[in-house]
Amino acid sequence: MTAFALIRPYFRENLRRIALGLLFLLCVDALQLFIPRIIKHAVDSLTDGTATSLFLARDGGLIVGFALLIGVFRFGWRHCLIGTSRYVERGIRDDLHSHLLTLDARYFDTTRTGDLMSHATNDITNIRMATGMGIVAVTDAVMLGGAAIGFMAWIHPGLAMMAMIPMPFIVLSTRFFGKRMHARHKEVQEGLAGITEHVREAVDGIQVVKVFGRGDQVDGRLRALSRDYVRRNLKLARVTGSLMPLMIFLSGTGTAIVVGYGGRLTIAGNISPGDFVAFISYLGLLTWPMMAMGWLTNLIQRGKASLDRLAVIFEQAPTVAEAETPIPLAEVTGRFDVDDVAFAFEGARPVLEEISLSINGGGSLGIVGPPGSGKTALLSLLVRLYDPTSGSIRLDGVPLSDIRIKDLRRHIRFMPQEPWLFSGSIEENICGLDTTAAPEKLQQTIEAASLASTINDFKDGLHTIVGEKGVMLSGGQKQRVALARALYDPAPILILDDPISQVDTRTAHHILGALFGRTDQTLVIASHRFAAIRSCDDILVMEEGRIRARGNHDTLVETDAYYRETWRLQSLAMEIEEADHA
Numbered sequence: 296m297t298a299f300a301l302i303r304p305y306f307r308e309n310l311r312r313i314a315l316g317l318l319f320l321l322c323v324d325a326l327q328l329f330i331p332r333i334i335k336h337a338v339d340s341l342t343d344g345t346a347t348s349l350f351l352a353r354d355g356g357l358i359v360g361f362a363l364l365i366g367v368f369r370f371g372w373r374h375c376l377i378g379t380s381r382y383v384e385r386g387i388r389d390d391l392h393s394h395l396l397t398l399d400a401r402y403f404d405t406t407r408t409g410d411l412m413s414h415a416t417n418d419i420t421n422i423r424m425a426t427g428m429g430i431v432a433v434t435d436a437v438m439l440g441g442a443a444i445g446f447m448a449w450i451h452p453g454l455a456m457m458a459m460i461p462m463p464f465i466v467l468s469t470r471f472f473g474k475r476m477h478a479r480h481k482e483v484q485e486g487l488a489g490i491t492e493h494v495r496e497a498v499d500g501i502q503v504v505k506v507f508g509r510g511d512q513v514d515g516r517l518r519a520l521s522r523d524y525v526r527r528n529l530k531l532a533r534v535t536g537s538l539m540p541l542m543i544f545l546s547g548t549g550t551a552i553v554v555g556y557g558g559r560l561t562i563a564g565n566i567s568p569g570d571f572v573a574f575i576s577y578l579g580l581l582t583w584p585m586m587a588m589g590w591l592t593n594l595i596q597r598g599k600a601s602l603d604r605l606a607v608i609f610e611q612a613p614t615v616a617e618a619e620t621p622i623p624l625a626e627v628t629g630r631f632d633v634d635d636v637a638f639a640f641e642g643a644r645p646v647l648e649e650i651s652l653s654i655n656g657g658g659s660l661g662i663v664g665p666p667g668s669g670k671t672a673l674l675s676l677l678v679r680l681y682d683p684t685s686g687s688i689r690l691d692g693v694p695l696s697d698i699r700i701k702d703l704r705r706h707i708r709f710m711p712q713e714p715w716l717f718s719g720s721i722e723e724n725i726c727g728l729d730t731t732a733a734p735e736k737l738q739q740t741i742e743a744a745s746l747a748s749t750i751n752d753f754k755d756g757l758h759t760i761v762g763e764k765g766v767m768l769s770g771g772q773k774q775r776v777a778l779a780r781a782l783y784d785p786a787p788i789l790i791l792d793d794p795i796s797q798v799d800t801r802t803a804h805h806i807l808g809a810l811f812g813r814t815d816q817t818l819v820i821a822s823h824r825f826a827a828i829r830s831c832d833d834i835l836v837m838e839e840g841r842i843r844a845r846g847n848h849d850t851l852v853e854t855d856a857y858y859r860e861t862w863r864l865q866s867l868a869m870e871i872e873e874a875d876h877a
């Protein structure tokens with residue numbers, strides 16, 4: 296796909312608008328080209344003595360009338376052509392957003408948010424500028440420039456040729472500078488992306504920055520990035536700044552030639568004084584398209600660089616992709632079969648190896664193990680955030696990679712380890728876009744997630760706004776809202792990553808009672824707290840990406856030293872906590 300293909304549909308959609316805008320622009324150009332003719336008429340009548348006040352007033356009136364029409368048509372082209380560039384901008388922004396949503400966790404693991412923000416703002420603005428003012432400048436350069444040259448040649452071909460001497464230099468220098476602008480503009484964009492990412496990270500992690508006194512360090516880094524950004528911009532400005540004076544010098548040379556040679560032609564009577572004045576007016580009209588070429592090169596180069604960068608994102612295909620002929624799965628029992636699975640994150644060593652297991656539909660699996668042993672990685676494969684590097688995972692006998700992704704996601708509810716919340720209300724976080732939430736269903740969910748008393752404590756109850764990433768809630772409250780989201784609209788499979796890590800023993804007890812009371816769901820829970828998994832039919836003990844032991848709670852207490860010792864310590868802690876409550 297060429298980069299231009301990204302914006303072609305929006306040009307097609309707006310063809311009539313573009314055509315009308317170009318028509319208005321051509322009218323403006325035509326009217327501008329007539330004004331020197333009127334001036335010539337007035338000057339010649341003055342020099343040959345035929346001018347009268349009425350005659351001159353009529354010429355003046357014509358110029359005013361033309362100026363008014365130029366104003367009206369200029370409004371028209373701006374509305375149509377600049378308007379089109381806004382449609383292009385909107386279209387490509389919507390497309391970019393939709394495309395990003397199709398990409399998978401691997402892409403976001405290796406892409407900086409600052410880069411994406413820069414694409415979504417600066418790059419799209421550059422494309423808008425290039426497609427809006429770009430079209431205008433190209434049309435002006437071709438039509439106004441071409442016609443002005445035509446009129447000049449009509450007045451005196453020899454003089455026109457002389458006035459054209461600087462033109463090849465203008466073309467060559469715009470090409471020369473254009474290439475350099477392209478490269479330097481790319482550097483500027485990269486510099487800005489670096490700053491955006493740094494600021495985002497500093498604001499995101501403001502608590503750590505403050506508490507650890509890292510303000511100076513973060514500030515210093517920003518200053519270094521800012522200095523570098525200025526340096527990159529100055530490099531660009533040196534190129535841009537050299538081009539404009541060169542353009543002005545070259546067009547000034549053209550004027551000097553006309554004044555010198557054209558003046559002699561006028562004295563010799565080869566052209567009339569009116570022609571001489573009109574010629575200089577045409578040269579004045581030509582100056583804008585000539586200078587616009589320099590500006591245009593910059594504009595187009597920037598737009599092209601931005602379009603190229605966006606094209607790279609649009610070329611990214613999700614690795615977790617829909618199968619060529621995806622299998623629809625209307626209903627599932629929730630049976631998982633994991634067969635000799637290995638998995639590695641992008642460019643990293645394997646984090647899961649030789650994983651084989653089965654979970655019966657409606658059954659439950661607990662996963663425990665030390666930090667970094669691969670619990671979350673295994674859950675990520677079950678919900679198909681990633682695909683295994685080797686081996687296979689089947690749901691109801693169908694490989695996950697063959698199941699229509701929409702169906703797979705419909706049958707699974709997932710609570711990630713990080714209880715990520717949207718910035719809206721508690722209710723919106725639980726129910727999503729379901730605005731017809733039945734009060735009883737919502738109430739049951741809230742009870743199951745042990746959220747009722749928390750919500751009652753808030754003045755606005757369910758309508759309490761949780762702030763960016765749930766900043767207004769405590770860690771435990773966020774976790775329970777995230778749990779409620781997973782429980783709200785039950786599906787045959789429920790997968791929970793460390794669901795009770797931030798709640799006290801009693802609350803955990805209440806939540807687990809509700810979870811294990813749902814006998815019709817396949818339940819997979821990874822947790823550091825064995826209380827969460829002890830009632831599971833089957834429990835895996837993970838170690839360094841492999842299954843170290845498996846069995847039910849009683850078997851593991853007997854057979855696995857790590858499990859036994861961790862359980863003993865956790866039981867002790869729970870007893871102490873209970874005693875404190877009593």
Ligand SMILES: Nc1ncnc2c1ncn2[C@@H]1O[C@H](COP(=O)(O)OP(=O)(O)OP(=O)(O)O)[C@@H](O)[C@H]1O
Pocket residue numbers: 404640641643646664665666667668669670671672673712
């Ligand atoms: N996005 C990632 N890219 C590269 N490596 C990763 C990524 N996420 C996790 N890892 C690595 O994968 C390994 C397994 O991580 P995982 O999160 O599955 O462990 P875990 O058992 O869930 O740990 P915890 O109990 O701390 O949540 C770790 O070594 C971790 O460093």
